[in-house]
Amino acid sequence: xxxxxxxxxxxxxxxxxxxxxxxxxxxxxxxxxxxxxxxxxxxxxxxxxxxxxxxxxxxxxxxxxxxxxxxxxxxxxxxxxxxxxxxxxxxxxxxxxxxxxxxxxxxxxxxxxxxxxxxxxxxxxxxxxxxxxxxxxxxxxxxxxxxxxxxxxxxxxxxxxxxxxxxxxxxxxxxxxxxxxxxxxxxxxxxxxxxxxxxxxxxxxxxxxxxxxxxxxxxxxxxxxxxxxxxxxxxxxxxxxxxxxxxxxxxxxxxxxxxxxxxxxxxxxxxxxxxxxxxxxxxxxxxxxxxxxxxxxxxxxxxxxxxxxxxxxxxxxxxxxxxxxxxxxxxxxxxxxxxxxxxxxxxxxx
Amino acid sequence: xxxxxxxxxxxxxxxxxxxxxxxxxxxxxxxxxxxxxxxxxxxxxxxxxxxxxxxxxxxxxxxxxxxxxxxxxxxxxxxxxxxxxxxxxxxxxxxxxxxxxxxxxxxxxxxxxxxxxxxxxxxxxxxxxxxxxxxxxxxxxxxxxxxxxxxxxxxxxxxxxxxxxxxxxxxxxxxxxxxxxxxxxxxxxxxxxxxxxxxxxxxxxxxxxxxxxxxxxxxxxxxxxxxxxxxxxxxxxxxxxxxxxxxxxxxxxxxxxxxxxxxxxxxxxxxxxxxxxxxxxxxxxxxxxxxxxxxxxxxxxxxxxxxxxxxxxxxxxxxxxxxxxxxxxxxxxxxxxxxxxxxxxxxxxxxxxxxxxxxxxxxxxxxxxxxxxxxxxxxxxxxxxxxxxxxxxxxxxxxxxxxxxxxxxxxxxxxxxxxxxxxxxxx
Numbered sequence: 001x002x003x004x005x006x007x008x009x010x011x012x013x014x015x016x017x018x019x020x021x022x023x024x025x026x027x028x029x030x031x032x033x034x035x036x037x038x039x040x041x042x043x044x045x046x047x048x049x050x051x052x053x054x055x056x057x058x059x060x061x062x063x064x065x066x067x068x069x070x071x072x073x074x075x076x077x078x079x080x081x082x083x084x085x086x087x088x089x090x091x092x093x094x095x096x097x098x099x100x101x102x103x104x105x106x107x108x109x110x111x112x113x114x115x116x117x118x119x120x121x122x123x124x125x126x127x128x129x130x131x132x133x134x135x136x137x138x139x140x141x142x143x144x145x146x147x148x149x150x151x152x153x154x155x156x157x158x159x160x161x162x163x164x165x166x167x168x169x170x171x172x173x174x175x176x177x178x179x180x181x182x183x184x185x186x187x188x189x190x191x192x193x194x195x196x197x198x199x200x201x202x203x204x205x206x207x208x209x210x211x212x213x214x215x216x217x218x219x220x221x222x223x224x225x226x227x228x229x230x231x232x233x234x235x236x237x238x239x240x241x242x243x244x245x246x247x248x249x250x251x252x253x254x255x256x257x258x259x260x261x262x263x264x265x266x267x268x269x270x271x272x273x274x275x276x277x278x279x280x281x282x283x284x285x286x287x288x289x290x291x292x293x294x295x296x297x298x299x300x301x302x303x304x305x306x307x308x309x310x311x312x313x314x315x316x317x318x319x320x321x322x323x324x325x326x327x328x329x330x331x332x333x334x335x336x337x338x339x340x341x342x343x344x345x346x347x348x349x350x
Numbered sequence: 351x352x353x354x355x356x357x358x359x360x361x362x363x364x365x366x367x368x369x370x371x372x373x374x375x376x377x378x379x380x381x382x383x384x385x386x387x388x389x390x391x392x393x394x395x396x397x398x399x400x401x402x403x404x405x406x407x408x409x410x411x412x413x414x415x416x417x418x419x420x421x422x423x424x425x426x427x428x429x430x431x432x433x434x435x436x437x438x439x440x441x442x443x444x445x446x447x448x449x450x451x452x453x454x455x456x457x458x459x460x461x462x463x464x465x466x467x468x469x470x471x472x473x474x475x476x477x478x479x480x481x482x483x484x485x486x487x488x489x490x491x492x493x494x495x496x497x498x499x500x501x502x503x504x505x506x507x508x509x510x511x512x513x514x515x516x517x518x519x520x521x522x523x524x525x526x527x528x529x530x531x532x533x534x535x536x537x538x539x540x541x542x543x544x545x546x547x548x549x550x551x552x553x554x555x556x557x558x559x560x561x562x563x564x565x566x567x568x569x570x571x572x573x574x575x576x577x578x579x580x581x582x583x584x585x586x587x588x589x590x591x592x593x594x595x596x597x598x599x600x601x602x603x604x605x606x607x608x609x610x611x612x613x614x615x616x617x618x619x620x621x622x623x624x625x626x627x628x629x630x631x632x633x634x635x636x637x638x639x640x641x642x643x644x645x646x647x648x649x650x651x652x653x654x655x656x657x658x659x660x661x662x663x664x665x666x667x668x669x670x671x672x673x674x675x676x677x678x679x680x681x682x683x684x685x686x687x688x689x690x691x692x693x694x695x696x697x698x699x700x701x702x703x704x705x706x707x708x709x710x711x712x713x714x715x716x717x718x719x720x721x722x723x724x725x726x727x728x729x730x731x732x733x734x735x736x737x738x739x740x741x742x743x744x745x746x747x748x749x750x751x752x753x754x755x756x757x758x759x760x761x762x763x764x765x766x767x768x769x770x771x772x773x774x775x776x777x
Binding site: 049054058060063065144152160162198200216218224232260315318319320 | 701
């Protein structure tokens with residue numbers, strides 16, 4: 001039982017076994033036969049290889065990329081001219097694909113600004129208007145569907161999101177037995193997603209927003225595994241968006257069209273908020289449950305909420321220091337007098 | 351330099367030489383590998399939507415196989431430790447097969463990571479902006495490639511020296527690298543475990559026991575593979591594989607598997623006795639959550655196989671080589687399930703915000719996996735195919751093709767001389 005022992009190769013030419021023997025020259029016929037056989041095997045092998053590679057014919061033109069795209073630097077390493085070229089290239093691609101000339105810019109963070117979101121759970125009615133406003137504003141893929149915001153229907157009496165229902169489908173909301181908790185990127189101050197990225201394709205900006213360079217991401221999805229809030233989304237296929245639904249107002253780090261194979265996520269609508277507007281999810285909210293602003297400005301609404309409301313963050317134990325706060329309305333806001341009345345013991349000891 | 355090119359060319363030629371069984375085996379593997387390549391091309395065109403992965407379960411079979419194979423690669427070193435640290439004589443001539451297996455397994459690991467990438471065309475970004483030391487994935491890139499180079503050097507050097515009939519300069523070119531490789535093998539496994547352990551978002555992974563368990567299960571499954579490979583070599587070639595060597599490996603497997611089962615029980619106890627909200631993934635794995643129980647049959651199969659293997663190994667039965675073979679097959683499959691599907695997938699179910707979406711691999715995804723396995727085994731077969739005649743002195747610089755034993759190299763062809771030749775080349 002010797003599969004490849006020496007007796008198989010009697011001649012010095014290795015592959016012809018019993019036809020010729022000894023190290024001398026081959027007989028002519030044998031050489032030709034062996035040549036033909038080898039040739040047939042080689043051709044068969046090549047044909048099989050070509051067959052295996054055949055699906056590549058269907059590669060889209062945009063998949064093949066260009067030298068321009070290949071040598072494009074990381075966002076942080078581009079100078080003004082290189083950024084201008086990159087934006088020009090993206091404009092051309094968008095125009096070709098969606099028949100519209102986008103207004104695309106690289107909107108930078110403002111000095112002395114750190115954005116914070118606050119969400120009033122007493123007011124949220126679970127209508128999911130924010131989810132769809134976000135999809136439209138950020139030209140998210142309709143097929144396969146990508147949404148940055150997930151609204152969870154929670155039973156009263158618990159804050160454990162594992163008890164929530166992600167797929168509630170009621171004729172009318174809100175349901176009186178439940179409350180609603182929208183979850184999106186929490187823009188953590190200690191973001192685990194940034195830490196794990198092997199190529200530095202995602203980072204935290206000075207105004208606290210964690211962004212992604214869609215032209216740098218290699219699509220390993222390590223950040224998706226690292227996020228405790230399930231805030232990141234991956235383009236498993238080339239996004240499909242009807243031409244008329246593309247938002248022409250774009251910026252490099254936020255809502256410009258993404259390709260398949262890269263991550264994306266909520267960026268607090270930075271192309272709007274960095275020029276003084278509000279996020280799309282906030283603007284559409286019918287109940288005013290959503291509040292957004294600069295926490296470094298003591299007179300801002302969010303600063304006021306953080307000071308006066310009893311706010312909490314989701315999964316505080318994850319230690320990521322989110323910039324997204326939840327709170328409930330207090331039916332009877334407590335003045336200092338109330339607090340003393342509520343704690344008579346303290347008065348007695350004083 | 352020219353000699354080296356000739357050597358490579360001869361190796362290439364030699365890989366086509368063999369009887370019909372060898373030919374059929376190689377043809378089958380090539381065909382499966384090409385099917386896998388075809389499936390991967392489809393994935394390149396249509397994206398990872400061709401897999402069963404979703405935003406909820408964002409890693410699947412690819413990363414599961416990767417994790418398992420890292421362990422197999424690290425385990426090759428379990429042949430090296432007895433030889434170089436405990437001076438075990440029986441295993442001495444077999445170390446090279448462990449190293450060859452390690453090379454093939456690491457290449458398979460790298461392939462599995464590559465097919466998992468959404469943008470393989472941007473791999474060069476790793477060189478341009480390497481998030482080291484923060485990202486554990488960058489550590490993994492370093493240790494895996496380093497381990498590959500180390501093992502390629504050790505095998506390549508020994509084989510080429512035997513081919514040139516040169517005495518290898520062991521003290522300078524072999525022993526230091528072997529010693530580094532021992533530590534390095536532990537590191538590839540530890541770093542890969544840390545890849546998961548470091549994620550606070552996933553309580554199922556965020557446990558200190560994962561890294562030791564990785565090592566224990568790898569040191570059982572890796573030598574189990576080596577045992578099976580050696581049995582094949584013994585049966586189909588004239589290379590001398592002493593039964594005593596297999597028995598040494600059996601002991602290593604026995605100890606490693608026992609430790610693995612102990613660590614598993616510690617983990618299961620912690621999860622189920624405390625039964626905190628963080629145990630949801632473990633519940634899902636072992637019993638399912640509601641209607642969702644896709645992994646339940648798998649993990650119980652794995653546990654059953656491990657238990658059966660342990661039983662066989664503890665009985666005197668396993669001194670018979672046939673039963674040892676059965677135990678090895680059970681261990682490899684059992685660990686593959688446990689460390690692949692059983693470790694990667696449940697961490698994503700439920701998601702960090704409590705949604706339950708199950709994972710079912712697609713045919714395309716399975717084909718890609720089979721293709722990589724076939725390619726890896728093909729590589730291993732070729733490397734063994736080349737190594738045996740070289741080390742037994744039948745393919746050398748003067749003997750361009752494996753010569754018959756009845757010529758002047760007869761003394762080199764016998765099993766005894768084979769061992770001697772290897773002895774020469776390694777000691």
